[in-house]
Amino acid sequence: MTILRDYKLSGRKAFAVLLDPDKVEQDAFSTLLNRTADYPVDFFLVGGSLVTDYSHKEVIATIRRHANTPVILFPGNPLHIEPSADAILLLSLISGRNPDFLIGQHVIAAPLLKKSGLEILPTGYMVVDSGTQTTVSYISGTMPLPYDKPDVAACTALAGEMLGLQLMYLDAGSGARKPVSTAMIAAVRKAVNVPIIVGGGITSGEKAYEALKAGADLIVVGNGVEQDPDLLPQLATVVREFNQSVVQA
Ligand SMILES: CC(C)=CCC/C(C)=C/CC/C(C)=C/CC/C(C)=C/COP(=O)(O)OP(=O)(O)O
Ligand SMILES: O=P(O)(O)OC[C@@H](O)CO
Numbered sequence: 601m602t603i604l605r606d607y608k609l610s611g612r613k614a615f616a617v618l619l620d621p622d623k624v625e626q627d628a629f630s631t632l633l634n635r636t637a638d639y640p641v642d643f644f645l646v647g648g649s650l651v652t653d654y655s656h657k658e659v660i661a662t663i664r665r666h667a668n669t670p671v672i673l674f675p676g677n678p679l680h681i682e683p684s685a686d687a688i689l690l691l692s693l694i695s696g697r698n699p700d701f702l703i704g705q706h707v708i709a710a711p712l713l714k715k716s717g718l719e720i721l722p723t724g725y726m727v728v729d730s731g732t733q734t735t736v737s738y739i740s741g742t743m744p745l746p747y748d749k750p751d752v753a754a755c756t757a758l759a760g761e762m763l764g765l766q767l768m769y770l771d772a773g774s775g776a777r778k779p780v781s782t783a784m785i786a787a788v789r790k791a792v793n794v795p796i797i798v799g800g801g802i803t804s805g806e807k808a809y810e811a812l813k814a815g816a817d818l819i820v821v822g823n824g825v826e827q828d829p830d831l832l833p834q835l836a837t838v839v840r841e842f843n844q845s846v847v848q849a
């Protein structure tokens with residue numbers, strides 16, 4: 601449990617960039633990776649709900665050539681297991697009621713995961729409504745958590761923690777028009793002790809700051825960084841300054 605243990609012990613806020621293997625375009629990708637030398641990223645998440653060209657291995661090899669940043673798989677199904685990553689978010693889709701995404705896919709994946717040597721990060725995955733249907737909802741055939749029901753999210757996370765899940769991921773969905781509300785993040789923060797990951801629709805330093813202040817431990821940004829190269833430095837600075845302000849307080 602090295603990544604999870606180190607991360608928990610550090611007590612720091614962290615920042616992850618989500619790379620969708622289908623959207624990785626070589627030139628822009630190398631530039632992004634080179635920029636992380638000046639504006640550090642704590643983790644790269646690699647994955648997507650639906651991946652069409654199965655280039656996880658090549659994407660990870662390219663990351664390794666440019667950076668020492670740990671790579672965590674963010675899988676949509678067991679075909680997305682790639683042993684050259686460092687760890688995998690073993691998602692159980694606890695916002696939904698589809699047994700296949702709560703335990704079914706995991707039964708199929710378990711022997712492969714064991715053999716892979718990947719660090720397993722058992723994660724309660726909560727997809728939150730943000731106004732449009734997400735790929736995750738469609739693929740999994742599940743309804744997201746209602747946007748304005750922080751209590752439902754808090755009880756869901758609490759149940760997930762009681763079941764032994766070691767991370768909670770609140771996700772408004774890739775490209776969401778609005779991120780998960782700060783009220784929901786704060787309610788989940790109050791309910792559980794495990795680290796909280798927040799992603800989906802974080803497109804500015806301000807939104808990132810709000811999520812951290814509400815209780816997110818790790819923020820995940822995909823589309824924002826792909827679309828606006830200036831966002832990477834902004835986010836790295838927000839997370840660094842947030843951590844410095846906590847140390848000083
Ligand atoms: C047991 C194993 C190894 C896998 C199953 C894992 C489960 C239960 C996944 C839950 C459902 C799911 C489809 C999750 C995918 C999460 C993800 C990688 C989201 C990233 O965003 P996209 O859904 O790719 O958005 P775009 O379509 O906008 O690219
Ligand atoms: O692409 P964005 O909107 O940043 O979302 C990241 C991630 O949380 C999606 O699962």
Ligand SMILES: [Mg+2]
Pocket residue numbers: 620647648649650774
């Ligand atoms: Mg995707």
